[in-house]
């Protein structure tokens with residue numbers, strides 16, 4: 001291996017973490033779980049998010065006994081924790097039983113907008 005190849009290889013190794021995109025590492029309620037109506041939904045992210053450019057919305061996508069439930073936006077306040085790594089949603093009213101989807105978006109150090117979804121059920 002010549003010197004320039006070695007330089008390129010080490011550059012690639014150093015550059016990799018800078019391009020890591022934020023993703024959900026854990027959440028409450030957990031993905032796919034069925035829980036009592038949560039007062040707060042928390043997504044723990046792998047990277048610190050830029051608060052101004054990050055957030056989430058909550059949509060009810062299913063209700064017991066209803067075959068075709070149109071997606072219904074639920075009022076919820078989105079915020080980012082002090083460490084930048086927790087994305088929180090506080091529903092303004094108690095969530096009725098049903099299936100819910102969180103659509104989150106986040107921008108971290110590499111400035112790319114990344115999106116994801118997180119689903120759970122309320123019993």
Ligand SMILES: [Cu+2]
Nearest residue numbers: 019021110112
């Ligand atoms: Cu990126």
